[in-house]
Amino acid sequence: TQLLEQSPQFLSIQEGENLTVYCNSSSVFSSLQWYRQEPGEGPVLLVTVVTGGEVKKLKRLTFQFGDARKDSSLHITAAQPGDTGLYLCAGDNTGNQFYFGTGTSLTVIP
């Protein structure tokens, strides 16, 4: 089993603060994806990172793939209430399935 551990599990912050969410594994992945899921909906893809050390930016969100392709981080600058949701990382090892992390539930308080 290729486990992806996410931390923190729960995070509640004030609007305007910065935060970082981590996704760690002892396994190497060929790519890693980040999703955001809102209550009652399916996960929506935010980004895919492929190359070790890769950094991708999506407006106020910055994603980084570790050099060894075993871990990743998501940094949100100046969080807004619309960022509230469950953030999931998923690793792909070019096998038949994606391995999903345990999730980070983010609440941004106005």
Added chain:
Amino acid sequence: NAGVMQNPRHLVRRRGQEARLRCSPMKGHSHVYWYRQLPEEGLKFMVYLQKENIIDESGMPKERFSAEFPKEGPSILRIQQVVRGDSAAYFCASSPLGGGTTDTQYFGPGTRLTVL
């Protein structure tokens, strides 16, 4: 360009009944994945199918659960003789390239199954 579609969105069954969950992949996608999610948890892989073939069912319980993806029509996840522990959200995802490649999966809105 419609996304992944799942129906029904909500399904209520009594213990012992059958549940049928349907998934229509994105246009042009021939790879379908089913996942199960319990509240406040990540997604657990169940099964991966291509048209008319089950590629990997390592995450699916051996009994009562089955899946198919026929040549025509949606993919079906079938749960026979449901029990309360089957209550969960079931998500379908589709991809254009499938396993063995670096690919992206696109998710449907899910079916929330409640077993009374």
